[in-house]
Amino acid sequence: MNVENIRNLFPQLSEKVYGKDLVYFDNAATSLRPLTVINKWTDISSRHNANIHRAVHKTAVDATEEYESTRDAVKDFINAGSREEIVFTSGTTASVNLVAFCFGESLIEEGDEVIVSEEEHHSNIVPWQMMCQRKGAVLKVLPIDDDGCMMIGELERLCTSRTKIVAVAQISNVLGLVNPLKEIITFCHSKGVPVLVDGAQGIVHESVDVQDIDCDFYAFSGHKIYAAPGTGVLYGKKKFLEKFPPYMGGGEMIESVKFSGTTYAPVPVKFEAGTQNFAGIPTLKPALELANKFKDKELSEYVASVSEYLDYKLAGNPRIHIYGKPDANLKKIPLFSFSVEGAHHEDLALILDKMGIAVRSGQMCAEPVMDRFGVSGMLRISLAPYNTMEEAEYFIKSLDKAIGMLI
Amino acid sequence: MEKTLQEVENDFVEEFSMYDEWLDKYEYLIDLGKNLRPYPESGKTDDKLVRGCQSRVWLDYKVENGRIYFTADSDAIITKGIISLLISVYSGRTPGEILSDDFSFINRIGLKENLSPTRANGLVSMIATIKAVAEENS
Ligand SMILES: Cc1ncc(COP(=O)(O)O)c(C=O)c1O
Numbered sequence: 269m270n271v272e273n274i275r276n277l278f279p280q281l282s283e284k285v286y287g288k289d290l291v292y293f294d295n296a297a298t299s300l301r302p303l304t305v306i307n308k309w310t311d312i313s314s315r316h317n318a319n320i321h322r323a324v325h326k327t328a329v330d331a332t333e334e335y336e337s338t339r340d341a342v343k344d345f346i347n348a349g350s351r352e353e354i355v356f357t358s359g360t361t362a363s364v365n366l367v368a369f370c371f372g373e374s375l376i377e378e379g380d381e382v383i384v385s386e387e388e389h390h391s392n393i394v395p396w397q398m399m400c401q402r403k404g405a406v407l408k409v410l411p412i413d414d415d416g417c418m419m420i421g422e423l424e425r426l427c428t429s430r431t432k433i434v435a436v437a438q439i440s441n442v443l444g445l446v447n448p449l450k451e452i453i454t455f456c457h458s459k460g461v462p463v464l465v466d467g468a469q470g471i472v473h474e475s476v477d478v479q480d481i482d483c484d485f486y487a488f489s490g491h492k493i494y495a496a497p498g499t500g501v502l503y504g505k506k507k508f509l510e511k512f513p514p515y516m517g518g519g520e521m522i523e524s525v526k527f528s529g530t531t532y533a534p535v536p537v538k539f540e541a542g543t544q545n546f547a548g549i550p551t552l553k554p555a556l557e558l559a560n561k562f563k564d565k566e567l568s569e570y571v572a573s574v575s576e577y578l579d580y581k582l583a584g585n586p587r588i589h590i591y592g593k594p595d596a597n598l599k600k601i602p603l604f605s606f607s608v609e610g611a612h613h614e615d616l617a618l619i620l621d622k623m624g625i626a627v628r629s630g631q632m633c634a635e636p637v638m639d640r641f642g643v644s645g646m647l648r649i650s651l652a653p654y655n656t657m658e659e660a661e662y663f664i665k666s667l668d669k670a671i672g673m674l675i
Numbered sequence: 676m677e678k679t680l681q682e683v684e685n686d687f688v689e690e691f692s693m694y695d696e697w698l699d700k701y702e703y704l705i706d707l708g709k710n711l712r713p714y715p716e717s718g719k720t721d722d723k724l725v726r727g728c729q730s731r732v733w734l735d736y737k738v739e740n741g742r743i744y745f746t747a748d749s750d751a752i753i754t755k756g757i758i759s760l761l762i763s764v765y766s767g768r769t770p771g772e773i774l775s776d777d778f779s780f781i782n783r784i785g786l787k788e789n790l791s792p793t794r795a796n797g798l799v800s801m802i803a804t805i806k807a808v809a810e811e812n813s
Pocket of ligand 1 (some may be wrong): 360437441466
């Protein structure tokens with residue numbers, strides 16, 4: 269499999285912006301959509317559109333089958349122990365909120381502690397803060413070092429008898445370093461503390477086996493891994509999901525509703541209140557299939573070579589400071605967040621935009637990381653397997669030109 | 676004779692129309708930004724921040740002989756260029772002059788639609804601040 273074959277799968281790659289070929293380097297924000305995903309959505313919406321789980325008519329059965337078979341596909345993709353451990357949500361944010369709320373309601377007492385890392389996306393901070401505030405619990409922070417590496421050793425100090433859960437990203441959307449999940453989880457479990465993994469970036473770049481890493485919760489978004497926006501997954505160990513109270517009340521999540529009292533459906537449906545995104549969720553099937561194909565050796569080597577080239581060029585520029593430097597044991601995904609001395613990230617992003625290059629600038633929903641490094645924002649490029657060496661070269665040339673305009 | 680506010684606006688519209696490429700327009704804005712009168716570090720306080728911008732923008736003013744004199748700064752240079760443009764047009768004017776302007780020159784330049792939404796929001800906030808100052812002092 270080579271990059272030229274796969275570019276044909278993504279219609280947006282032939283778009284022009286300001287008359288120039290679009291160079292899409294903002295994949296960590298959201299990936300582009302392949303035709304298989306677009307076709308799946310269209311197919312369901314034009315042929316199998318009916319509300320799921322409810323009616324007995326043929327179309328509803330087809331729609332339900334599309335939705336429920338996706339649960340099996342997701343289970344296989346992350347090697348969950350059972351399909352009941354896969355809850356569909358609208359995205360990582362929704363998944364983390366669900367856990368923070370339900371965990372808080374059932375397992376947190378006043379004075380208990382929750383640990384998140386300093387490199388978390390706001391989605392893996394704010395839900396915990398809200399829960400801690402509600403429950404009178406304490407939020408503690410696992411720091412990162414000057415290279416952006418999580419200081420795992422600090423867990424020893426932070427974990428106390430009051431620690432009830434640890435929530436960390438597999439890969440930060442700013443730093444791009446693959447955190448040693450197994451090490452973190454083994455340690456936390458040795459203290460009897462469960463771990464939630466924010467896999468929003470991790471699911472895209474790593475092969476995830478939730479049983480092997482033994483995390484208690486794993487959250488990810490469909491839209492970052494080529495599926496439709498508004499789709500998300502929460503993997504949760506049954507022992508927690510079954511203990512949790514419901515999150516949202518409504519249709520479908522119930523067993524029986526009486527004014528004298530309501531009983532709830534078994535997991536995972538207990539957590540899927542109301543009409544679900546039945547046109548979007550099934551796009552996870554072709555999306556994950558494609559993600560599997562992208563693990564192809566030839567393609568992975570190509571991606572690595574483009575990433576190395578970018579790293580070499582950026583690191584070689586004395587004006588550029590890259591955040592997230594892997595030590596010998598850590599892997600880095602094709603994502604680079606950096607500052608350019610004397611040039612504001614937003615100016616650079618605006619000029620690059622006019623050159624047809626889509627990059628991210630600003631705080632990237634990770635203000636604590638910005639504070640950690642004392643910057644108001646950064647510029648970030650994040651690549652997908654459909655990005656080419658030519659695009660990388662064009663980016664480096666354009667960046668030089670943009671810097672030249674600004675200083 | 677001093678140019679009227681409208682004449683200054685027209686000058687900018689004409690200046691911008693000379694550049695076909697948006698990159699050239701940016702170069703021009705960058706030049707304007709670099710030439711903006713220095714803003715005192717002591718004035719970079721939170722109460723002077725203009726809300727709604729991705730980059731930080733500070734705007735301050737003083738009133739002398741019935742005219743409002745604006746000073747401003749930003750940590751991003753293109754934004755600074757935009758501020759510089761606004762200051763060239765609106766600084767040193769009376770509140771009446773500012774309030775009777777319809778601010779359409781921004782559209783005539785094509786600035787608003789060519790800025791990213793966050794930038795455009797910033798621009799809208801800057802204009803709102805200028806108008807509010809004029810109202811307060813009219
Ligand atoms: C690491 C990380 N966590 C959480 C999120 C939130 O994902 P979503 O906005 O899809 O819920 C993102 C994406 O922006 C992310 O990169």
